[in-house]
Structures are given as structure tokens and as C-alpha cells.
Amino acid sequence: MMFFEYAVKGIWLLQASAFLTIAVADGGLGFSEQQKGFIVAFPLAMGAILSPFIGQLCDRKFSTEKCLGVLLFCTGILKVITAEQTNFLAWLLLGTGFAILYSPTVSLTNSLAMRHLSNPKVEFSRVRVWGTVGWIAVAWGFPALWLMEDLSFKAMPPFYTGAERTDIVPRMIDSLTFAGVIAAGYGIFCWFLLPKTPRRGRGRSFRWRRCGGC
Numbered sequence: 001m002m003f004f005e006y007a008v009k010g011i012w013l014l015q016a017s018a019f020l021t022i023a024v025a026d027g028g029l030g031f032s033e034q035q036k037g038f039i040v041a042f043p044l045a046m047g048a049i050l051s052p053f054i055g056q057l058c059d060r061k062f063s064t065e066k067c068l069g070v071l072l073f074c075t076g077i078l079k080v081i082t083a084e085q086t087n088f089l090a091w092l093l094l095g096t097g098f099a100i101l102y103s104p105t106v107s108l109t110n111s112l113a114m115r116h117l118s119n120p121k122v123e124f125s126r127v128r129v130w131g132t133v134g135w136i137a138v139a140w141g142f143p144a145l146w147l148m149e150d151l152s153f154k155a156m157p158p159f160y161t162g163a164e165r166t167d168i169v170p171r172m173i174d175s176l177t178f179a180g181v182i183a184a185g186y187g188i189f190c191w192f193l194l195p196k197t198p199r200r201g202r203g204r205s206f207r208w209r210r211c212g213g214c
Contacts, residue, residue, distance in 0.1 A: 006131035016040065072105055
């Protein structure tokens with residue numbers, strides 16, 4: 001579960017800083033550095049602001065595995081659509097939608113794991129480490145398999161050498177399509193195969209609470 005959760009983001013985020021600002025003639029999108037900053041920073045900020053509210057709503061009103069399934073499947077669709085866009089505003093809006101839907105899934109996966117582990121204080125770290133493994137695996141594997149050719153493997157990092165493909169920049173943008181497929185597939189997995197995790201608010205009314213210092 002953690003492997004795919006972090007693979008969704010790890011496969012495209014590192015590539016984005018390159019193809020967003022590379023000239024259109026060279027296969028990139030030709031955005032300015034300021035536009036790239038907005039595309040990366042604004043969605044992350046909106047996701048961070050809204051994810052606690054969405055996470056609380058999901059945790060109290062719906063089964064966790066069903067929420068994960070819906071949110072991740074929707075983020076997958078958004079990423080596939082984004083991969084076809086060349087307009088700055090489209091990237092900004094779709095990226096914001098992705099961040100708002102994806103950000104709550106991080107806390108929901110943590111919550112689901114905590115509720116099903118027999119000893120969370122000891123076992124959670126062993127579960128969470130697979131998120132880091134997932135991020136590293138896709139960040140390493142995608143360039144090796146999709147952006148390079150004539151690969152030869154070696155014993156020392158980065159464990160392979162090869163030549164960059166001539167069409168490497170547009171192939172970088174394919175990372176969004178791969179991310180979308182991973183997210184949608186992971187969402188289906190969550191819906192059907194994760195253990196049943198009923199909502200915490202069963203039998204209680206739901207209402208927002210103001211913090212004591214607000």
C-alpha cells in the first residue's frame with residue numbers, strides 16, 4: 001500500500017522541473033520559471049490547507065478504503081488528462097485538483113495502517129519505509145526504462161549507465177501518464193482489496209470544531 005502511495009508522486013515530480021521550462025521546439029512546454037513555480041507551489045499549498053478537512057470528512061463519514069479508492073482513481077484520471085495539456089492555466093488548475101484529492105490520501109493510508117496493525121508503535125515504521133522504497137524505485141526505474149537506451153548495469157549507484165534517448169524530453173512528460181495509471185490502479189486495489197475500515201463517526205453526529213485558541 002505505502003509503495004504505490006508514494007510512487008504516484010515520485011514518478012513525475014522529479015521530471016517536472018525539467019520539461020516544464022524546456023522550449024517547445026525541444027519537446028518541452030516552454031513555461032517560464034515563474035509559471036513553473038506556480039504550477040509546483042500553489043497546488044501543494046492548496047492541498048496542504050484543504051487535506052485536513054477532507055481527511056476528517058472521509059474518516060468520519062465514509063469507510064477509509066472506499067475513500068482512498070475514489071480519491072486515488074480520480075487523481076489518476078486528472079494526471080492522464082494533464083499529460084495532454086500544453087496550457088499554463090490548464091496545468092495549474094488540474095495540478096491543484098490533483099493536490100487537493102491526493103494530499104488527504106497520505107493521512108488516510110497512515111490512519112488505515114494504524115487501525116489494522118496490532119502494535120503500531122513498533123510495526124508502523126516497517127510499513128512506512130515501503131513508501132520511501134516506492135518513491136526511490138520509480139524515480140530510479142522510470143528514467144532507466146523509459147528515458148535511456150543501451151543500458152549497462154553496474155554494482156555502484158546509480159547502478160546503470162546508458163545514453164539518453166533523442167526524444168527524452170517528450171518522454172519525460174509520459175511520467176504523468178504512468179503516474180495516472182499507477183494512481184487509478186492503486187485506487188481500484190484500495191476499493192476492492194484493502195481490509196474493511198469503517199468510519200470512525202459511526203453512531204455520532206458530525207460537526208466541525210473550532211480549536212481552543214481560534
